Amino acid sequence: MLTGAVPTTSGPVLGAEQAGVRVFKGVPFAVARRFAKATPPRAWTEPRRCTDYGAYAPQPGHLDHADEDSCLSLNIWAPAAVDRPLPVLFFIHGGAFVTGGGADYDGGFLAAHGPAVIVTINYRLGPLGFLQLHRHGLDEANNLAVSDALAALDWVRANIASFGGDPDAVTLSGQSAGASMAIALATLPQAKGKFIRALALSAPGRTITSADHADEVAARVLAELEMVRDPAAIAAVPLPQLFAAVERVGRRLADETDGGTVFGPVLDGTVIPREPRDVLADGELRDIPLWLGSCRDEMMMFLKSTPPAAMIRVTEQQVRAAFGDAGWERLAACYRATARADEDPYEALLSDAFWHRPMADLARLHAAAGGAVWLSRFDHRPALEPFLSQGPTHGADNACLWAHLPDFIDRPILRRKGGPMTPADIDVAARFQASVLRFVATGMPDVAEAWPRFEPGKEPLAIFGQPFHIVPLNQGKRFGLWAELTERSHREAVA
Structure with a gap:
């Protein structure tokens, strides 16, 4: 009509x-x-x-x-x-x-x-x-x-x-x-x-x-x-x-x-x-108010492309240039030692270097200047290719954001077909969509008790998965090693 x-x-x-x-x-x-x-x-x-x-x-x-x-x-x-x-x-x-x-x-x-x-x-x-x-x-x-x-x-x-x-x-x-x-x-x-x-x-x-x-x-x-x-x-x-x-x-x-x-x-x-x-x-x-989000396995799509996307080589080169070959090897060893059973440690290192850490840095800049900012990571694997075979890689959150529950939508320009969602897809997508719509309406993706804002010294990271939960970004062996290498690089730069 x-x-x-x-x-x-x-x-x-x-x-x-x-x-x-x-x-x-x-x-x-x-x-x-x-x-x-x-x-x-x-x-x-x-x-x-x-x-x-x-x-x-x-x-x-x-x-x-x-x-x-x-x-x-x-x-x-x-x-x-x-x-x-x-x-x-x-x-x-x-x-x-x-x-x-x-x-x-x-x-x-x-x-x-x-x-x-x-x-x-x-x-x-x-x-x-x-x-x-x-x-x-x-x-x-x-x-x-x-x-x-x-x-x-x-x-x-x-x-x-x-x-x-x-x-x-x-x-x-x-x-x-x-x-x-x-x-x-x-x-x-x-x-x-x-x-x-x-x-x-x-x-x-x-x-x-x-x-x-x-x-x-x-x-x-x-x-x-x-x-x-x-x-x-x-x-x-x-x-x-x-x-x-x-x-x-x-x-x-x-x-x-x-x-x-x-x-x-x-x-x-x-x-x-x-x-x-x-x-x-x-x-x-x-x-x-600013919301910055990424997907857990951002780099997997680019790693699996034929040939692997140029950003794979570029990102490794940049990390080696910043911290030296020894620093790269320490990071690689740390990621191997702390990898989940289903995690590719090389992909995880690259995803942190190219996607997650730069977003966290932007969040820190905004928060330090007095701005309200929230940081999230999408950890859910949608039951839709390429995510079924590659995990929550680049675009997984986007597929769920635009879904018409209980179905993923077709993407005519990308030439990707939609399809039915699983109960887990529906649960995570509904939570993600509700947070986006709440942010659009109020400037906050959730009540402060459920998802605190990102602040200096307090760096909560919202995880969209089953269940939705909050983890501290500024903890763990990986974060500690990045911080050590970054601080050493800064000292050497001003020496």
Whole structure:
């Protein structure tokens, strides 16, 4: 059944009503020419039917379903019967900055059970969103994906009240690459006052890319396309040719990057003027409640890929560079000696180094500056591939967050099918969803007695498993050895 027309700043839109939830898909929030800043879409006067997802952002495997000129759309799920403005979850998808889209996340179940208004967005990916060409004559081509997300946030600020949402109660959230985007976005002056809380799931260890690295990527892509002397010509390169060139450059560059990925938000000094860690440390977000989460076996998916992802080698190299070969061997021995029966100690060491410890460091910075922060780890193995064979690896929490209990949902862009959930899946997912919705509504994922906030000297880590429980992060042999090696490294650096 179609909804009534809902006004927006561009024109009225029609959605569909399903099981008490109004759904608006493929709502344009901006348009953009290649390597240019996003601008508002052309206004319309007749009600626009928004019942199907918009075009995918161009990406490997989906260039035939993509439209680079009109991929900037968002999707909204809003309860049909509301008597007050509802809190809003603004979600940025992951995909290593090169794949994904809002169509992989059906927010109908979360909207109904909040109640809340759920928004998922598209943003430009790969070279179209992250190739930094502003120093090569294309003046607008810097941090375009971040600017896209800002444009979507602005659209929500201006329009979400028409859908029953509270523009003054927006939670900025994302998973994986989307978590990096959310963290970067949260620290920008341009986003100030447009959200009141932030949730980041499985953000990589490095949430920001250096300008030097971005310049190197751009130079190599231009050289690969033989356009060094005419960089502007890249704006007319056919998409398959552009993405093939980027893939070739990416394979050669992956081992040279901090995170094993070629793209990401860039510390360019303009769109992103400061390192997000420094903004947190200075207390500029102390009034923003923050939830940082990760999965227990984050690195298993990347370890099992063929060949293993570049971040595996990069992470080991970084630990060896920080603590020396002897320090690495001590860590490896400690993880072997303390491994669970079902644990791969090498994977556990890498997961701590690349995912868990950087998130804990961000939590410490925010807490030390006076901010409210909660830290979690998802230990449940969903009965769905790849988790059945790889455990609670990267994305396990995300699969449960977006599940429509008692079923996991299909992911059309990732080409992953959903399926029925086990009783354990339902139990853990229901607890996780309830915590997220409570955070969106109140700024706290649970009552303080059940899940205390992360504070200096007190570092509770919430474990989503059976049962849900709290463990101290700053205890145990592994934590002690990391602390010893880190302190020694700091002493040697200042000596």
